[in-house]
Amino acid sequence: MKGPLSSLKILDFSTLLPGPFASLLLADMGAEVLRVESPGRLDLVRALPPHDGDTSASHAYLNRNKRSIGLDLKRPEAVELVKRLVLDYDIVLEQFRPGVMDRLGVGYAALKAVNPALIYVSITGYGQTGPYRERAGHDINYLALSGLASYTGRADSGPLPLGMQVADLAGGSLHGALGLLAAVIQRQHSGEGQQVDISMTDCAFALNGMAGAGYLACGVEPGLESQALNGGSFYDHYRTRDGRWFSVGSLEPAFMQAFCAALGRPELAQRGLSPDPAVQRTLKREIAIEIERRDFAECSALFAAIDACVEPVLPLSEAVEHPQLKARELVVEVPREGAPAQRQIGCPIRFSAGLPEPRHIGAALGAHTDEVLRELGYAAQEIEALRASGALG
Template sequence: MDGALKGLKVLDFSTLLPGPFATLYLADMGAEVIHVESPTRPDLIRLLPPYANGQATAHTYLNRNKQSIALDLKDPENIATIKQKISEFDIVIEQFRPGVMQRLGLDYATLAKINPRLIYCSITGYGQTGLYKDKAGHDINYLALSGIAGHSGRQDSGPPPMGIQIADVAGGSFHAVIGILSAVIERQRSGQGQYIDISMTDCVVSLNNMAAAASLAGKTQQYAEKGHLNGGTFYDYYQTQDGRYLSVGSLEPQFMSGLATILELPVLLEKGASFDEADRQLVKQAIQDKIKSKAFVEWQAIFAMHDVCVEPVMHLDEALDSELAQQRQWTVEVPLDTNSEQTERQLSCPIKFSRSKNVYNFAGQRLGEGKW
């Protein structure tokens, strides 16, 4: 079986996380990806520890299935080579600041004259227009400006620093893939390519969805510890006797009733749905006291027998080695190269098809190891 995107050819100028993660998905689903990198300014992901098999683990994961081509984009001969080959490609993705590709002569307007069917996606922090377009930023800044950080976390301690890049991935990578594949479908009708402007901040704003709907149309202000999901109810994490945590999401009446029975807490049924501050604190403290009475593994065994939306908070290593991970094939063994029997364990592509097959041909290559 072929990958779902077999036949699409992608020229990837991106570095770090957002662009490479987007093209990883495209490559896993069968697209041919040529990754252009600078021979003198290595992608910082290549330098990020830890390392395995002589390379940075993040790089060999994010760049699997891609051909690595080393080109100095300041060299006019290399620009000419790209223009000569651009008609072979369906998609270009880049992650430079606005104006950089235009100065290089590789902007959409220039390349579309050579290949009118070209789909060209730019990923930036703040988009191609507006006051912020030339500003630097990181994930934490995009979350701050989007409003997500402002209605998350605790009132006394503020928004939590997250352990993953939400805006980079859910904002940049995933929306880029959606935009690119939408443009591919549109091209089947029109025969024309188009330009896609992905702002990680724009896109992460959309993750507010339900909260933003309440704020915009319902005129309800969103503050930390006021909503259903951010501490306004007993929906929260609770510490066990041995310092681990359980996630409690038993919001619906049947789950709330089940949880109250298991914990022997009638107060949960009486006041669990209340938004009164005193009631909220009373219920949450009652749940915390009860959860604190047993160790993590004890609660795991108890809640494994009851379907009430309570699950253990797993460390990453535990999650990746869990029974669920095995059943759902969260990881895969990827050959180091096409001729190697040695493999590296990596996250798999989570999109599962009934006929098409995701491909894991080889891990990310060393700089310049690939071929056009």
Template structure:
């Protein structure tokens, strides 16, 4: 079956996580993604352990299905080579601070003149405008400045550091993909591309749907442990006797009644309407009396929204993961590596799992030739020091 985005060409100038995650989604859906990397300033994701087949596992996943061109954008001839790629591209994704692409001669206004159909997506921490546009930031900063951190965690211990990059991925990456696909749809109607300004802090705020809506409409703040979903109710995590945990999401009355009946305290459901804090303490005490495995057996046949808190290895080995195909084998060199699968399922299309991300510039010769550069032009780039070592090796094939 065909991939949904087959025929699209994407130029990816982004390092680290948000941009590469977004373009990996596009690549999994069939787009041709050309990643343009610095030959002498490697992406930090390439250097982080663990490694598989000599490649960082994170890089191998984030850059799945992509081609790599190592190009020094400041070297003579590099800009002209990029423009040859731009005129053939549908989408460009960049993740530099505002103004960097303009200094390189690769800003949207300049490239639009070469390709009016280009959809140009900029991903930054604080957007192209505003007081923090030039400020550095990371995921924890975006969550802090948008109110998400203050509403999480415990009143005594404060907000917890997250084990995943919420603002980067759920904010920046996924909103970038939405914006790109929307702009491509509009281009079908009028033939013109446009610039998309993705701020990870904007998008993080957008994720805080219920609390932000309540605050804006009714001036109703939701501090940590002060709301229905952040520890202020029995919707919470509970420690078991063996120091493992259960996630209790029994919000609706039928689920709460089923929960209390399953743990042998049917009268507790009514107490939540009288003294919810005391009832929650009783629930916690009861769940602490048995190991997690015992409660798993109890709730296996009870529809009460109660599930075990699994470690990542346990989750990957679960029946759910196997049934839903969370993991795929992807080629890497002469071997394969297990990676997270594309989670979107189509009735008449399939995701692409061609190859894991590899060496910097490993597809340089192919990319430049397909862009229309002849051997003399490629040799000139090489002589000017514009091409990285992997591309040099490619040129000698």
């Protein structure tokens, strides 16, 4: 089976998380993705624990369904090879700081001269322009500068270091894939390629959503635990008697009434509508007392029986076995050479026509170099000459 993106051929220079997660989604949906990796500059995700045998589990997942070619872009022969590749792989995804690809001779202007229809997606921390364009950063920094961290956390302890990379994934990966596909659609109509500039900080700033709209239009500055959805109301997590947790999101009156009735405290429901912070603080204390009177199993049985937007906080070991996630087939078996299949998170996007089965886990660096060069028409002696020059990995 071919996926909906089977017509796309992408040359992926990215490493770590943002670019590789974007190209993972595209590869799962059928795009042909060829990773270009430096033999002398290891993608650090390859070394990231835990390892399944000799392979990083994260790398095996993020680079599923992609091929790998090893190229030393400091060698002119490798640069010429990239220029030959973009005649076929007419979408480039890269994640270097601004100017790095230009200095290597494979920037947008250089490759556009070879293929004017080229789409060139650049994912960076701060974008191609502005005073921070060359500044180093990580997910926690992008969330801090974007304003998101200022109202995500607890008033008595400050912003929280989140357990997943919001700016990397929701910013770089998802916006990067979206921008890439938008450029493809425009090229189908105009025949013209373009560069897509994705800043993870820009995208994180856009995620301010409702809080940002309220500040810009009305001057309402969100703070820690100051709003209904960031801990300023009963919408929160509550500890059970045995140290587990439940999420309570019973915002609508019908859900709140069902929730409070299940607790045996129907009189609390009316307080959920109050905008008074003092009332909300008191309500939270009452809910916390009621939840903590029960252990996790009792709460699970109690709330499973009602529709009130109350769900348990599950560790991954339980999440993967949850009947909803199992019904959605979000855990897949991915083939790997010489070993049993590896369990991985599946593609979360569903199509009525289906998607191709996963082909393989992330490949070894340069595993497909000779194969790709043969497809480009290189003879065996030409490949050996390139390898002898140091251009190949």
